[in-house]
Amino acid sequence: MKLEQMVRSVYPNLMPYTCALADLPIEEMKKALGKERVYKLSFNENPLGPSPKAIAAMQQSLAQLNLYPSSSGDAVQAKIAEKEGVHPENVILSNGADEMIILVAQTFLEPQDEAIIPQVCFVQYLASTHVMGAKPVFSRMKDDLSIDLEDVLQKITAKTKVVFLCNPNNPTGTVIPADEMKTFLQRVPENVLVVIDEAYHEFAEGDGYASSVELTKEFANVFVIRTFSKIYSLAAARIGYGIGQAELVDAVNHVRPPFNVNSIAQAGALASLDDAEHVASSRENNRRGKQLLHRTFDELGLSYLKSQANFVCVDTGLEGSEVFDRLAERGIIVRTLNGYGLTSHLRVSIGLPEEMEAFALAFKEIIQTSKTNA
Template identity: 75%
Template sequence: MQLDKMVRTVYPNLTPYTCQLADLPVEEIRQVLGLDKVYKLSFNENPLGPSRKALEAMQEALLQLNLYPSSNGESLLKRLAEVEGVLPENIMLANGADEMILLVAQTFLEPADEVIIPQVTFVQYLAATHLMGAKPVFAPMKEDLRIDLEAVLDRITPRTKLVFLCNPNNPTGTVIPARELEAFLDRVPEHVLVVVDEAYHEYAEGDGYLSSVEYVKRHKNVFVIRTFSKIYSMAGARIGYGIGQAEVVDAVNHVRPPFNVNGVAQAGALASLDDEEHRAESRRINAVGKQLMYATFEELGMKYLPSQANFVCVDTGRDSSALFDRLAERGVIVRNLSGYGLTTSLRVSIGRPEEVEAFVRALKEIILA
């Protein structure tokens, strides 16, 4: 078989998702490390678990697994429209934010097109660009690792189709102030769609943050991506959604597969929207863990980025790969940021108090030994 002559020309740029230690489920990490207790702080998961209301709705939906779900998710779209203050035609569902990113790329990108991506941000934007054979154009970050919108504007050409912005940004946890983002959008040409990934939207507060849904309402060329994986703690159910102008949503729906979001996930997402108590408790746990991390990093003389998400990016001042390995030996799994060129930095998810405390103990043992 001559596979190299059969696959698409973009094949060399596509890398299968291979699980490193930080990507494995907890049970598999235990087996690899030979440890009974493991604290996984590498995936930005909500440690609280799903809403009780969501679990009850999903259990009830299991009784209808013999039936196809709503292809568009009409009930959920209607409720989301009420929550976001838009019309149902402004929203569409996806199999997690990852699929939403892919659907946008499949809708708009041709091989000659350019996509502008900040240098330090979520890797799936690059993967989706490569999938379509388009050209990634990287915009450097500001000195403090915030997204540099001027650098993005400087790289827009007639061939630019998409700009990806993660806000709050992963893996830095920083946000783009609303006044900067609005001024930026006023200068973006109409032939460019700005895709704003707001996976961590519900954790953001302060720093002048404003959801880009407001710009969709003002008829800007903006498409917002959201997920139920983070504060709603439904990562395993794989459900997200996009918000944009009706014509943009309609265009993306042309490439969306039917029944891409299963009925159990739809039921859980719909119920979780009515559980503000669960969201409030998730934010409380996050705030407590964040402050403990901040205090520890300050005690150890480490620089960190104040975070508007459920993780913290810290510059440890030493080889992050070696530090990752030493933390793993103690059963604490974090995210090594060497792949971003941040060779002394880690991203640490904020777990339950006991998980954050385990990380703090292990870090102090290593640094102060």
């Protein structure tokens, strides 16, 4: 069999998702490291777990696993629409935010098209662009690693079909202020779709941030993506959603598979939206965790980004991979950013207080020992 003659021409640009140590489920991390206790601070997961209301609703839904779920998730659509001040026809559900990004690419991108992607941003935008055979065009970051909207505008050509933005941005945690976002959208051609990924929206507070959902009412070419994976702790259930004008949503619905969101995920999402206490607790845990990281990095004299998400990006001043390995020896797993060319940086997810204290203690020891031996 000559596989190269059978697969699509985009095949060389694609890679299956491979799990390095930082990508493994925590039980597999324990086996790989030979440790009883491991702190996983690499996946931006909510350490508090799902809302008790969500767990109860999902358990109740198990009795009807023999039945197909609502194809479009009408009840969840309606609840999201009510919460966000839009209409149900402005909302579309997906199998996590990742699938929504893929659906957008399948709906709008063709091989002759270009998609603009910030250079340090969520990798799914690049993967989905490649899947469609379109050309990724990278926009530069500012010196502070925030997204450079002016450079994005300069990169737009007659071939540009989609612009992907992540706000707050992963892996930097920086935000695009609301006034800058609106000015930017006013200058983007109407035939260019601007996709704004707000996976970390619920954690953002400050720096002029505001959701772009309101802007979908003003700009027909704006599509916002959200997820239940982060603050709502439903990462394993796989449910996300998009918000845009009805015509945009209908276009994406043309390629969306029926029953793409299972009934358990829909039940959990509905209940999660009703649990404001769980959201507030998650925000407070996140706030305290970031404060501890900020203090730790300040004490060490290290440069870091004031994140508006549930992680912090820090410049260790050393080889990031080396610091990663030394933390892993202590059962603490974070994320290197070598793939972005940030070879001295780490991204640290916010965990429980015990996990953050353990990281701070180990990290201080590693950095101080390195400075002493230098």
